[in-house]
Amino acid sequence: SQQGEEDPQALSIQEGENATMNCSYKTSINNLQWYRQNSGRGLVHLILIRSNEREKHSGRLRVTLDTSKKSSSLLITASRAADTASYFCATDTGGGNKLTFGTGTQLKVEL
Amino acid sequence: DAGVIQSPRHEVTEMGQEVTLRCKPISGHDYLFWYRQTMMRGLELLIYFNNNVPIDDSGMPEDRFSAKMPNASFSTLKIQPSEPRDSAVYFCASSLYGGGYEQYFGPGTRLTVT
Helix, strand or coil: CCCEEEECCEEEEECCCCEEEEEEECCCCCEEEEEEECCCCCEEEEEEEECCCCEEEECCEEEEEECCCCEEEEEECCCCHHHCEEEEEEEECCCCCCCEECCCEEEEEEC | CCCCEEECCEEEECCCCCEEEEEECCCCCCEEEEEEEECCCEEEEEEEEECCEEEECCCCCCCCEEEEEEECCEEEEEECCCCHHHCEEEEEEEECCCCCCCCEECCCEEEEEC
16 A cells, blocks of 8 residues: 555645645655646655654645654645645655655645 | 656557657756556656666566666666556656655656557
8 A cells, every 4th residue: 555645635625725635654754745746747846844843834835744643734825726736745764765655635726 | 957858748559569768867866766657556666776777676567667777867668568557657757865855757758558
């Protein structure tokens, strides 16, 4: 099964609302990353949080990490139609310089 | 920098044919990754290279798949012979310091095997 699983699988909100998506993982990690994928495009890195960090901000993005619960959340504030995309968490477990990607959350922001 | 470049962007081929996907990583990046994305399996790591050397190919599904990196600016993923279940989007990504750091993805190659 996937190392990272996002919840919910799909999310639909109105422009201006906040969007929260969660990621759970199974094994201990060195860091956790969030990526965005627009339809038909490659993934784009959003933010990286290390295992010794609890919260990180980047513009309208806020990421939290709870290593005791093996979970992370991505909050997008004041969403825009352009935020419509799939969002993936990816974990580095230290097992050889590679990332394991989760199943993704499809976010739709409606005008 | 132009980012990670992949070619072709779309490939349609018949079962049994050989398919070669190409990737040019970002200059100076020491790590190169090949992924496959499908609705059923999500994003899977197939193989990755460090300084042109294959490090982990445990994700390569079968012997029909092979990958090479003859130099720091070019890699290929070959499928021979191709099968309909190989239909997917194949991504190449590169990273400066390794998988635990930010990866830069190419636009992908959409492969359809009929």
